Amino acid sequence: MLASLCFARGPRMISPTIVRLGALSIFGRWRGALLFVLPLVLLGLSVLVRFLVGEDETGARNTLYGLGMVVIVPLIALLATSGLLAPEIDDGSISYLLAKPISRYTIIVSKLLVAAGCVLVFGAVPMLAAGLILLPGTPALGVGFAVGSLVGGLAYCAVFALLSVLTRHAVVIGLIYLLIWEGLLGGLLSGVRWLSVTRWSAELVDRIAGLSLVDNLSLPYAVIASGTVIVAGTWLTGRRLRAFNLTGDE
Amino acid sequence: MTEIRIDHVSRWYRNVVAVNDVSMTIGPGVTGLLGPNGAGKSTLIAMMSGFLSASTGTVTLDGEPLWRNEQIYRKLGLVPEREALFDYLTGRQFVVANAELHGLADPGAAAQRAIATIEMSDAQDRTISTYSKGMRQRIKMASALVHDPSVLLLDEPFNGMDPRQRIHLMELLRTMGADGRTVLFSSHILEEVEQVARQIEVMVAGRHAASGDFGAIRRLMTDRPSRFVLRTSGDRLLASALLAEPAVRGARLRSEGGIEVEASDFGRFSEVLPRLARDHGVRLHEVTPTDESLESVFSYLVSS
Structure with a gap:
């Protein structure tokens, strides 16, 4: 639906060809397999938790938040986004996309649409399913985590897309950022919540599912901050790609 | 246009x-x-x-x-x-x-x-x-x-x-x-x-x-000497034949095999080489202008 909306507008924001190539490229590499493995881990552990502790809210919350939202969803976004950009930039094959009369923003938006699809299919939907496995009687929990994962995942995609065009070590830097900032510091220092994608999406979950994963963060702030990161990340990536110095082997 | x-x-x-x-x-x-x-x-x-x-x-x-x-x-x-x-x-x-x-x-x-x-x-x-x-x-x-x-x-x-x-x-x-x-x-x-x-x-x-x-x-480029490395089935035979040619200024057998040739006239050398090889029954495996030669061609061009 998003695609058809964008086609209707004047300058095309999405190229179906780039979307198709992007989808093929993700599943044509080993990263594609990892995208399947990560949600399977989440679902497998959810089944295990449900089996061991029964329908327990604390267990459900810790699994969905600690494993799903802090680990699985950001990793899906990292794998999908860096897989769509970094290899093509590394080996120079992105020149076949750049040497076309297409706006750089169209290239980025199209690639991010594929990444968003991955976040939806491999992140948000498994989160919903995991929520229903853990607490079948409380569908709001699964829905909340699914929505939070989708929004957070999109923001991560925009961040990692920008990293991919800024540095050749996007995956390593992305992992360090996830581990140190979002994982370690985000858990230790409550002030990090103002600048943490995971905490913003946790605020969305709190509102939908009635939890309190993160304190003292307002919903409007979480929504606006996530939106800003998505839009600014996409725009800056396109801008950077526009002035992208692509050299030969010399 | x-x-x-x-x-x-x-x-x-x-x-x-x-x-x-x-x-x-x-x-x-x-x-x-x-x-x-x-x-x-x-x-x-x-x-x-x-x-x-x-x-x-x-x-x-x-x-x-x-x-x-x-x-x-x-x-x-x-x-x-x-x-x-x-x-x-x-x-x-x-x-x-x-x-x-x-x-x-x-x-x-x-x-x-x-x-x-x-x-x-x-x-x-x-x-x-x-x-x-x-x-x-x-x-x-x-x-x-x-x-x-x-x-x-x-x-x-x-x-x-x-x-x-x-x-x-x-x-x-x-x-x-x-x-x-x-x-x-x-x-x-x-x-x-x-x-x-x-x-x-x-x-x-x-x-x-x-x-x-x-x-x-x-x-x-051609009015100047140029160097080649040849790999052949009969290095010694071809080298001596090449030395008799006016288009060839020098030929040296390389210790690792092959002949290093310096041709004084590239155009003439390129005609003479296949003929000599055929006449002497020598098979040419490889004819490579050496990098130095190529570099020297260019440095020659720049200095001219």
Whole structure:
């Protein structure tokens, strides 16, 4: 639906060809397999938790938040986004996309649409399913985590897309950022919540599912901050790609 | 008329100068960009492709800037040197995708036409990962031709091609030049360039060293000694025969096998060598102009 909306507008924001190539490229590499493995881990552990502790809210919350939202969803976004950009930039094959009369923003938006699809299919939907496995009687929990994962995942995609065009070590830097900032510091220092994608999406979950994963963060702030990161990340990536110095082997 | 104009262009990477105050105009017909490896050819082509900004100076296509101007690619076809392609696609899928990205009305037909032009119809449904180096080169060529561009830029297009493919690509470039297209290709081998290019631009160490038709460049290069390494089935026999030739200034057997020859007259040497080999029943496995020789040709050009 998003695609058809964008086609209707004047300058095309999405190229179906780039979307198709992007989808093929993700599943044509080993990263594609990892995208399947990560949600399977989440679902497998959810089944295990449900089996061991029964329908327990604390267990459900810790699994969905600690494993799903802090680990699985950001990793899906990292794998999908860096897989769509970094290899093509590394080996120079992105020149076949750049040497076309297409706006750089169209290239980025199209690639991010594929990444968003991955976040939806491999992140948000498994989160919903995991929520229903853990607490079948409380569908709001699964829905909340699914929505939070989708929004957070999109923001991560925009961040990692920008990293991919800024540095050749996007995956390593992305992992360090996830581990140190979002994982370690985000858990230790409550002030990090103002600048943490995971905490913003946790605020969305709190509102939908009635939890309190993160304190003292307002919903409007979480929504606006996530939106800003998505839009600014996409725009800056396109801008950077526009002035992208692509050299030969010399 | 389509014309690429390079006006006092320099490009440096930190404190390394890759291209140094180069000005040239590339017009319709085939132009060869000749120079040793590291001369700045790829950097220059990257700037003509809109992939690299000039540190100073301007690069324009019919007056329009090439840098940060996506619309220029409607007129421009590129064949990059790097081999990476979308390996998970078949040749045809790749060319069709390129046609779609150009927004062509009938991408399938355009792709078929381009694939037929470079004679890849038989292998078009194989995935690119199974292609040989020469086939990759040709499918790249098809992707560059699919929108029928008036300018075609090729970076070292003959690398990795076998002699038959080489001849075919040369014919194709000649035809495109004769059709009035602006075709520019780079190479570090004079023989390649002079067989196709009407106009030759020589780059050495980032500078524009010489410019002219191949006759002029050829004269600059051949009236001087040049060196070769030969691998043959009878080094000793051929070496002594070569020494008797006036076109050969010296011949030395190499300790690791093969003969090192210094020819005083390249044109005559190239006629004499096969004849001598045949007369003495010696098989020529390899004839390589040595790098020093190539470098010396260019340094000779610069100093002249």
